[in-house]
Amino acid sequence: MPTAMIAALAGFLAGTAGAMGLGGGSILLLYLTLVAGEDQLHAQGINLLFFIPCAAAALWLHQKENRVPWRVVVPTALWGLPGAAVGFWLSGRLGGQGTGKLFGLFLLALGIRELLFPPQKGFSDQQKASLSQKTHPMP
Amino acid sequence: MSVNRQWHGWHFYRWDSKIMAGGALTGFVNGLLGSGGGMVAVPVLEKSGLDVKQAHSGSLAVILPLSVISAAMYWHGGRVALADVWPYLPAGLAGAFCGAKLMGRISPRLLHRIFGGFAIWAGVNLLLR
Numbered sequence: 001m002p003t004a005m006i007a008a009l010a011g012f013l014a015g016t017a018g019a020m021g022l023g024g025g026s027i028l029l030l031y032l033t034l035v036a037g038e039d040q041l042h043a044q045g046i047n048l049l050f051f052i053p054c055a056a057a058a059l060w061l062h063q064k065e066n067r068v069p070w071r072v073v074v075p076t077a078l079w080g081l082p083g084a085a086v087g088f089w090l091s092g093r094l095g096g097q098g099t100g101k102l103f104g105l106f107l108l109a110l111g112i113r114e115l116l117f118p119p120q121k122g123f124s125d126q127q128k129a130s131l132s133q134k135t136h137p138m139p
Numbered sequence: 140m141s142v143n144r145q146w147h148g149w150h151f152y153r154w155d156s157k158i159m160a161g162g163a164l165t166g167f168v169n170g171l172l173g174s175g176g177g178m179v180a181v182p183v184l185e186k187s188g189l190d191v192k193q194a195h196s197g198s199l200a201v202i203l204p205l206s207v208i209s210a211a212m213y214w215h216g217g218r219v220a221l222a223d224v225w226p227y228l229p230a231g232l233a234g235a236f237c238g239a240k241l242m243g244r245i246s247p248r249l250l251h252r253i254f255g256g257f258a259i260w261a262g263v264n265l266l267l268r
Binding site for chain 1: 151153154161163164166176177188192193196207208218219221228230232233236238240241242243251256258259260262263
């Protein structure tokens with residue numbers, strides 16, 4: 001298969017998994033580092049840029065179905081902003097090699113957790129309805 | 140779709156410590172690893188009481204602004220150029236539409252299994268590289 005087709009396939013799979021909140025980013029990132037041989041930090045940058053329009057498109061579709069719980073999403077995202085700055089700084093300190101290994105450990109731990117201890121449902125249907133209802137404001 | 144865009148005030152949103160810590164951790168991972176923010180955000184949102192599908196779609200809404208900030212920092216730091224993303228974007232957008240459409244039809248249990256299996260496979264590959 002020509003390289004351009006494999007790249008497109010990786011992009012397609014990453015978009016699909018990303019739209020489902022399944023860590024699509026890691027698919028493209030793994031393709032870029034393991035197959036295309038890109039430097040880890042460069043690949044991470046491509047992955048971040050790639051994710052923005054894909055997530056925006058998927059989010060728009062989810063919002064049409066009123067599936068987005070803005071009440072919880074907005075504070076989570078706001079608190080993530082300083083976290084992102086610290087993470088960016090640390091990735092520069094660790095370099096591509098160190099960050100790549102860290103990413104591997106992270107995925108492994110998360111995968112084991114996901115298969116062995118799947119999260120339980122927390123709220124009643126009524127509470128869930130109050131978290132995501134049609135009267136939610138856009139942030 | 141009818142969305143009420145009226146501002147409900149800050150008290151409308153949930154500001155408990157679980158959400159603050161989870162949000163900060165999500166941003167940290169996203170900035171550090173350039174991905175994986177969603178993998179943190181999904182369990183964080185589930186812990187805050189959302190069901191699996193809400194958590195998966197909500198994670199997108201959390202990661203989107205964080206990725207914009209992280210990507211801006213990566214771009215400003217000279218790690219990536221905007222043109223680098225073009226080979227992947229058209230197929231990625233097509234995939235995003237498929238994924239969002241598929242989500243209403245797939246069982247939460249299956250979502251967890253796919254997610255977990257994929258993460259283990261990817262993690263082992265990266266460590267053995």
